[in-house]
Amino acid sequence: MLPTARETFAGGFRRVAFFGGVYSNYLALAEAHALARSLKVDAVFALGDFGAFGPHPDRTVDFLRESGIPCIQGNYEEALSDAAEDCRCGYTDPRDNHYARLSFDYTSSRTSPHHKAWMGDLPRHLRLTLGGTRVLCCHGSPRRINEFLWASSTSDAYLRRLLDEYGTDLLVCTHTGLHWSRMIAPAQGGRPARGILNVGALGRPANNGRTEVWFAIAEASEGGVRVEFVPVPYDHGRLAREMEAEGLPREFRETILTGWWTTCLEILPAKERAAGRF
Amino acid sequence: MLGLETVWFQVAGSICNLACSHCFISCSPTNRSHAMMAAADVERHLAESESLGVREYYFTGGEPFLNPELMEMLAAALRRGPATVLTNGTLINARRAAGLKALADGSPYSLDIRLSLDGFAPEANDAIRGPGTFERILEAISHLAAAGINPVITVTEACEDAIGSDGRARLLERLRTMGLDRPRLKVMPLLRLGAETERTRGYGEEETLAGMELAAADTAALQCASGRMVTAGGVYVCPILIDSREARMGGTLSETLRPYPLRHRACHTCHAQGLNCRT
Numbered sequence: 001m002l003p004t005a006r007e008t009f010a011g012g013f014r015r016v017a018f019f020g021g022v023y024s025n026y027l028a029l030a031e032a033h034a035l036a037r038s039l040k041v042d043a044v045f046a047l048g049d050f051g052a053f054g055p056h057p058d059r060t061v062d063f064l065r066e067s068g069i070p071c072i073q074g075n076y077e078e079a080l081s082d083a084a085e086d087c088r089c090g091y092t093d094p095r096d097n098h099y100a101r102l103s104f105d106y107t108s109s110r111t112s113p114h115h116k117a118w119m120g121d122l123p124r125h126l127r128l129t130l131g132g133t134r135v136l137c138c139h140g141s142p143r144r145i146n147e148f149l150w151a152s153s154t155s156d157a158y159l160r161r162l163l164d165e166y167g168t169d170l171l172v173c174t175h176t177g178l179h180w181s182r183m184i185a186p187a188q189g190g191r192p193a194r195g196i197l198n199v200g201a202l203g204r205p206a207n208n209g210r211t212e213v214w215f216a217i218a219e220a221s222e223g224g225v226r227v228e229f230v231p232v233p234y235d236h237g238r239l240a241r242e243m244e245a246e247g248l249p250r251e252f253r254e255t256i257l258t259g260w261w262t263t264c265l266e267i268l269p270a271k272e273r274a275a276g277r278f
Numbered sequence: 279m280l281g282l283e284t285v286w287f288q289v290a291g292s293i294c295n296l297a298c299s300h301c302f303i304s305c306s307p308t309n310r311s312h313a314m315m316a317a318a319d320v321e322r323h324l325a326e327s328e329s330l331g332v333r334e335y336y337f338t339g340g341e342p343f344l345n346p347e348l349m350e351m352l353a354a355a356l357r358r359g360p361a362t363v364l365t366n367g368t369l370i371n372a373r374r375a376a377g378l379k380a381l382a383d384g385s386p387y388s389l390d391i392r393l394s395l396d397g398f399a400p401e402a403n404d405a406i407r408g409p410g411t412f413e414r415i416l417e418a419i420s421h422l423a424a425a426g427i428n429p430v431i432t433v434t435e436a437c438e439d440a441i442g443s444d445g446r447a448r449l450l451e452r453l454r455t456m457g458l459d460r461p462r463l464k465v466m467p468l469l470r471l472g473a474e475t476e477r478t479r480g481y482g483e484e485e486t487l488a489g490m491e492l493a494a495a496d497t498a499a500l501q502c503a504s505g506r507m508v509t510a511g512g513v514y515v516c517p518i519l520i521d522s523r524e525a526r527m528g529g530t531l532s533e534t535l536r537p538y539p540l541r542h543r544a545c546h547t548c549h550a551q552g553l554n555c556r557t
């Protein structure tokens with residue numbers, strides 16, 4: 001869990017898209033990819049947690065690998081590739097763990113060995129630059145692959161420390177499934193603005209009663225980076241039907257069809273919890 | 279040490295209006311081994327914690343609401359990061375609940391109120407927490423709900439009853455009638471008692487504990503790898519060991535940022551069972 005050297009440098013860019021947890025939602029992944037390209041990004045990056053929750057996990061990995069999207073490892077890829085007993089999502093409630101367990105067993109038994117090997121070789125961190133802004137991509141946080149960085153539970157002081165410790169200006173992460181971003185220091189003396197971008201998830205909606213899922217676009221701009229969150233409509237009815245055919249829990253399908261989370265709720269801080277329906 | 283992320287404040291010292299039979303620091307109305315903290319003292323540590331890049335704050339005791347300056351301390355914490363109060367709830371009335379709600383609304387960070395029940399019914403709970411406490415805790419929850427606060431309610435329960443039990447359903451129903459339509463109920467296996475976990479069998483609880491063992495295999499997951507406990511009498515390694523003199527690591531947070539030798543018996547529990555006091 002300590003910072004690892006498994007890190008790659010992707011290069012310099014002007015405008016890029018970041019995909020958060022796909023959770024086997026291969027239908028949304030394909031839509032998001034097409035949408036990102038139509039929005040003229042230079043590159044797309046995927047930040048881990050490709051499996052869980054949805055059906056046919058191999059379809060997501062096939063798509064990612066065939067499209068050549070640079071990927072980093074999430075806790076799911078770490079767990080699947082080293083034959084762990086659970087997903088290491090970091091839940092603390094038995095009901096949440098019960099559902100996490102169902103997804104993990106389903107996903108693990110249906111992920112091809114060659115995909116698992118590929119997951120094991122993925123880098124943990126990816127760096128790039130957007131104009132003059134140094135960007136570090138990780139899954140949960142750069143310190144812990146399964147750390148939840150929620151808007152209301154992450155202090156500015158902690159963010160500042162992460163940026164300093166890891167020598168970056170913008171931290172890009174996922175894992176929580178809720179998208180948010182915050183700049184904690186303005187551009188100053190030739191230094192770009194500094195902050196965080198949690199890109200949300202393509203795998204399930206953002207607990208807001210809308211069925212779309214989200215990704216983020218970041219673009220170099222005067223003094224820093226401009227961030228935009230993009231909603232992705234997709235055939236969620238089809239996804240729910242496939243989930244049913246695969247015997248996945250009714251609660252998961254409900255989330256896909258209503259846009260409200262039904263599981264993995266106990267980990268939410270007070271403010272994020274109050275915004276949801278359950 | 280991984281780095282300081284979580285700072286605890288023992289704001290009420292060892293003073294509590296209850297005297298639960300399982301309290302691991304034996305708090306009671308008369309236990310003066312740890313004194314109450316003053317707001318100025320808390321402020322000094324908060325300012326230091328900010329420069330160290332701390333992520334979150336926890337307030338505990340004893341019973342934190344016995345400290346007359348608690349609200350002031352929470353406001354100071356919430357200017358810097360998220361805060362959680364661990365309370366037995368019995369001192370929360372309508373006025374306090376409204377005050378907490380105002381604090382929560384005034385911060386970009388979350389304020390979480392965490393109450394504990396020992397079981398889903400009065401019989402189980404009151405045997406440990408004292409006669410009448412189950413109803414008093416539920417009354418506190420209804421004041422919080424009326425003020426618009428959804429507290430985290432942790433219930434320790436014998437493991438085989440943790441999911442799908444009637445008790446859980448009844449409690450959930452009662453919480454709903456108080457207006458908590460999205461109760462945040464966390465069922466905690468009785469981790470601190472080895473015998474309880476060995477007794478466990480049946481539905482998926484083994485899975486849960488297996489998960490906890492995995493997490494605990496990593497020292498970085500121990501509370502002492504990323505947290506410290508501030509008391510009126512100095513900074514301790516963790517919330518669990520404040521009754522051990524050798525667990526006092528210094529007078530300021532900066533003085534305690536070194537690894538702590540895991541030699542206490544409680545460390546075994548932490549390691550083997552993934553014990554963590556955070557929400």
Ligand code: SF4
Binds near residue numbers: 340366
């Ligand atoms: S309410 Fe908490 S602090 Fe007070 S005696 Fe009970 S366990 Fe100890």
Ligand code: SF4
Binds near residue numbers: 502518519549
């Ligand atoms: S009891 Fe021991 S292992 Fe547990 S948090 Fe304290 S020092 Fe660390």
